[in-house]
Amino acid sequence: MPNAIPAGPRAPRRFRPRLVPTVATLVAIAVFVSAGNWQRGRMHEKEALRARFDAAAQAAPLAVEALPAAGDAAAWTALRYRPVAVAGEFDAARQIYIDNRVHAGRAGYLVVTPLRLADGRAVLVSRGWVAAGATRADIPAAPPPAGPVVVHGRLVIPSSGYLELKPGAMTDRVWPNLDPARFATATGVAVLPAVIEETRPPVPDDGLVRAWPTPDFGVDKHWMYMLQWYAFAALAAVLWLLLNWQKAAPPAADADA
Secondary structure, three states, rough: OOOOOOOOOOOOEEOOOOHHHHHHHHHHHHHHHHHHHHHHHHHHHHHHHHHHHHHHHHOOEEEEHOOOOOOOOOHHHHHOEEEEEEEEOOOOOOOOEEHHHEOOOOOEEEEEEEEEEOOOOOEEEEEEEEEEEOOOOOOOOOOOOOOEEEEEEEEEOOOOOHHHHOOOOOOOOOOOOHHHHHHHHHHHHOEEEEEEEEEEOOOOOOOOEEEOOOOOOHHHHHHHHHHHHHHHHHHHHHHHHHOOOHHHHHHHOOOOO
């Protein structure tokens, strides 16, 4: 077996950062870190919102007297998810159905009925879910209790940023989205800006499903995005270091050799 030829000395490497790649890398790192910081801020906001939801769920129910004025948006936001127990009478003539709501794999509606409060104001009550009929024209019957009632539930503020394929496409009874401001305009009933999700069925039970989901505040989503942007920043720095270590040029050969 022939003797192995010894390997020559490795060419030395030098760290030679170039201007344009360095500037580009710094800009990329700044952008990635800024995006990560923004996601971290959003994560902390959502964590605070989730903590407020947990605290609100343990609070004592609010009565009618504790509900703020309709135009006090900040006060309503502060009361989001608070339990309530309010007295009034349902306005069955203005009951609506929110379309395309699915429960346990079945299509149906949310039944929403305005409640005339004891102090003269009105608020929409999302009373629960009911399965759809055999055809679109077959709207299920879900009459509210007659006479004075006490509604137990939690306050929610419907999103106004919904998307409709056919804006304004609704009938007198079936609506695509729940919007208190639109309801007030369409019916002339000046309802409060929040909605009560009813959590306790009446007696006798009306058969509606009241399985309200716990809100998803998106904390985990922002945490993952934050890590992703910080990882991009770290990767950009590592690549810059690796690509700027270059082999040193070999010494020039002696002309007399």
